[in-house]
Amino acid sequence: MPGTPSSPPFDMASRIPELAPLARESVLLYPRAGAPGVRDSSLGGPLLWPAGEPWPMCAESGHWKPLRTPTEAVGPEPVAMVPVVQLYARDVPELPFPAGTDVLQIVWCTLVHDGHGATVLPKVYWRHEETVARGAVLPRPPEPREADEEFLPRPCTVSPTRVVEYPNADLPPDLGQRLGGRFEEIEAETGLSYHELATTVQSKAGGYPGWVQEPRWPRCGCGRRMEHLLSVTATEPVDGPWFPSDGQPPGTPGAPGRDRRAAPDRPSADGIGHGMDMGDLGGVYLFVCLHCPDRPYAHRYDC
Template sequence: MVPVIQLFARDAPWVEFPPGKDLAQLVWCPLEHDEEPGGSVVPRLYWRDEAETGARGTLSDAPVPREGEYGEDLVPRPCTVSPTPAVEYPGYDLPDELLTTLLPRLEQLQDRFGLWYTEVASALQNKAGGYPAWTQSPDWPHCGAGHRMEHLFSVTSEVAYGRWLPLDEHEPGTTQPQWQAPAAEDIVDTIGPELMLGDMGGVYIFLCRRCPDLPYAHRFDCH
């Protein structure tokens, strides 16, 4: 298993952590598993207490599988996060009736900015919370009790897309809206986990808060 996300509750106050927990850690096996949809990775999610975890000591280096055992594109490059709140909306999950009602306004948006609604509604980016930015048909998982799970994390190949980057990582002097002004290549090449999940895809982590044991699931989604 290799580390993918380590998120502290203080850095993402919009994410609800379980009582007594203030640290979320996501790891996965960096092999392509044929039994998984699209041959995706297999993630594991852990909720921890920061103080207890720190008291046990920390590793000086992140674990890396032995060479030849894994796909290098599935091992994240060590990096830090810049938590930036953003307002999102459902993309392909938008109900048909509402889509029909909004269609004239969405066409105006496309005529003015050259972008269709689903391109800007939700961030196809590494994120906590919000909506999954499906590139294929929505595939929400349900827990064993039949509850539809909520989106918790997205880990994607799309950080280079640039439109949803934090302000401090944009090209100096950028005045256009973030979603209209992709960052310069010399910026995006140096940030993020540098993953390649399938064809520029992503792994979405879902959680059921209605069940006391907080079951989770994942979906692989790519172009």
């Protein structure tokens, strides 16, 4: 159910009109530990997967597991990938679903792949819910015989929440320099920096990647820069302007609206997020080419 975070984001564009062309809608996912089903949008939850379709296995030779003893490649036998994201069009219609599809699924191999950005290896699937649901659905995917726990999500519900955000590291440097004084004025007024008020680093669809390092936007084989599809980050807000006032994102079952008086005690931080450290609070960003019909995709790991 759509909603807004507790403190409506500062209206940056009315205060700084130069930023208006850079505004992007982002759908914040607010993962919370739970028990989503195959017909639910989720992060780390079970996927609506056709029983007759082989589960994706990673056969990359040389993928390896950090802190494994001995630290070495985990061997030539394929390793099962794990469910990471499932988003239905009814929950996040903003996603660029190819014609005839209404489910996005992302799985990845949790191990480190040196030839692919030294991180997980994701695969992206677009499906049609009713077509899959008409047939037999895979009851449970195979367990990976080796997994890096830092990239193994626990099942989470999601609460897609629409916000407007602005670039952090994608802010053109000359513009950032010109606006520096006004950012300082706003910070003096609100006690919050431009980055805190106008940018997000959390799991989300669309919007800007929450780059920690320099932006590295992938290019498609067709020559165009890919678009940000979604991010899965280890960071989720536990306070600040993007944290819901009652601790639960709007629409969470059992969360009695936005009224603090009626709200239960704040949930412990234990329920927030998918539980992945992702290599010291990193993030994996997925990108997609919207021009090529087969939707090529790429990923970046940022930390």
